[in-house]
Amino acid sequence: MTLDFADFYREAKDECLRTVVISTGDQEQAQDLVAEAFARACASWRKVSRHPNPKAWVVRTALNVHIDRWRSRRRELPLTQPMDTVMRDQDPADPAVIAAVRRLPERQRQVVALRLLLDLDTETTAETLGISPGTVKAHLSRAVAALREALNLKEQIS
Amino acid sequence: MNDADLPALLRDAVRDTHMTVPESDITRRAGTLRVRRWVAVGGAASAVIAAAALAAVALTAPAAPSVTSQNTVAQLTAWTVAKHPDGVIDVTIRELKDPAGLQARLRADGVPASITFSRDTSPACHDYYPGHPMPKTSVNMSSLDNGVFNGAQETEGVVVAIHPDRLPSDAGLQFAVYPEGTDTSHGVTVHTFAYEFGLVDRSPACTG
Numbered sequence: 001m002t003l004d005f006a007d008f009y010r011e012a013k014d015e016c017l018r019t020v021v022i023s024t025g026d027q028e029q030a031q032d033l034v035a036e037a038f039a040r041a042c043a044s045w046r047k048v049s050r051h052p053n054p055k056a057w058v059v060r061t062a063l064n065v066h067i068d069r070w071r072s073r074r075r076e077l078p079l080t081q082p083m084d085t086v087m088r089d090q091d092p093a094d095p096a097v098i099a100a101v102r103r104l105p106e107r108q109r110q111v112v113a114l115r116l117l118l119d120l121d122t123e124t125t126a127e128t129l130g131i132s133p134g135t136v137k138a139h140l141s142r143a144v145a146a147l148r149e150a151l152n153l154k155e156q157i158s
Numbered sequence: 159m160n161d162a163d164l165p166a167l168l169r170d171a172v173r174d175t176h177m178t179v180p181e182s183d184i185t186r187r188a189g190t191l192r193v194r195r196w197v198a199v200g201g202a203a204s205a206v207i208a209a210a211a212l213a214a215v216a217l218t219a220p221a222a223p224s225v226t227s228q229n230t231v232a233q234l235t236a237w238t239v240a241k242h243p244d245g246v247i248d249v250t251i252r253e254l255k256d257p258a259g260l261q262a263r264l265r266a267d268g269v270p271a272s273i274t275f276s277r278d279t280s281p282a283c284h285d286y287y288p289g290h291p292m293p294k295t296s297v298n299m300s301s302l303d304n305g306v307f308n309g310a311q312e313t314e315g316v317v318v319a320i321h322p323d324r325l326p327s328d329a330g331l332q333f334a335v336y337p338e339g340t341d342t343s344h345g346v347t348v349h350t351f352a353y354e355f356g357l358v359d360r361s362p363a364c365t366g
Contacts (some may be wrong), residue, residue, distance in 0.1 A: 013177035021172050035179045035187070041186035097171035101311075107189055116165040144164060151167070
């Protein structure tokens with residue numbers, strides 16, 4: 001059965017956004033990136049709906065989108081609600097965790113987001129990021145160690 | 159904190175983060191992307207609006223292709239292919255009939271092409287990405303697409319001007335024009351159509 005885009009968007013939008021927030025460490029940018037990625041998924045829905053993991057497709061696309069392009073196009077196609085305003089109206093994510101994630105190298109953040117938040121397996125994560133499964137494991141191991149250290153330290157201080 | 163807590167900690171950190179962009183904005187943006195990827199129609203016109211004009215033309219203005227002494231014109235009711243002395247080929251589509259005939263005509267004029275008058279494009283066709291299969295920038299693709307062909311709404315229908323000399327040697331054209339729905343917003347029923355024009359990899363199975 002073909003997945004309907006509207007149903008997919010309703011079901012996957014928050015999970016994809018949260019994954020990209022963790023991947024990029026930037027909430028405001030993540031909303032724009034994910035919106036653009038979903039728009040591209042919608043534009044190519046015949047193909048994306050057949051993808052083994054459409055959520056992974058959206059997240060990968062969001063990570064590849066250059067934010068400046070989206071903003072320049074947004075001027076031509078105004079959204080009903082400015083995205084920056086949308087983000088300011090929301091509760092910010094836990095600042096300690098986000099700060100710890102933000103200190104990770106970019107690739108480690110992406111691996112953490114895909115493996116631990118989107119719950120992709122190692123092989124799918126590797127395929128999504130275009131790296132080997134061994135590299136995924138190595139990045140995850142280093143990232144978990146760094147986060148453990150950062151967050152334990154934070155707990156001790158507080 | 160132990161390692162097993164980490165996924166829950168991450169989820170908890172972003173649990174109040176919600177995507178608030180309405181689906182209507184996403185699909186509207188997607189419509190713009192579709193049009194920009196495939197064809198430039200007078201700037202930022204939407205596929206549905208442009209196609210509605212096509213439908214209206216088809217309903218109200220029976221085909222009456224003009225012939226000039228300096229052009230080679232193939233006359234058919236549904237579409238016209240006009241080859242100009244400078245090599246530019248104009249395709250005018252009025253009704254969604256005989257896609258195979260249009261495809262054969264373009265191929266005979268030296269344009270490798272795949273034409274469908276339905277949403278189902280040939281599975282043998284793949285989007286053309288110069289030099290590398292993935293990925294490409296839309297800016298570069300748009301520039302390349304627009305160099306090869308340009309679409310416009312004319313009173314007689316959708317007119318696409320093709321520059322065969324600008325077509326990369328390993329690329330061909332793909333046109334898909336298909337019914338999109340029915341628009342009753344202005345008190346009359348208008349059948350709308352969408353169209354997608356773009357470059358695809360040249361291959362015997364796709365572009366002949």
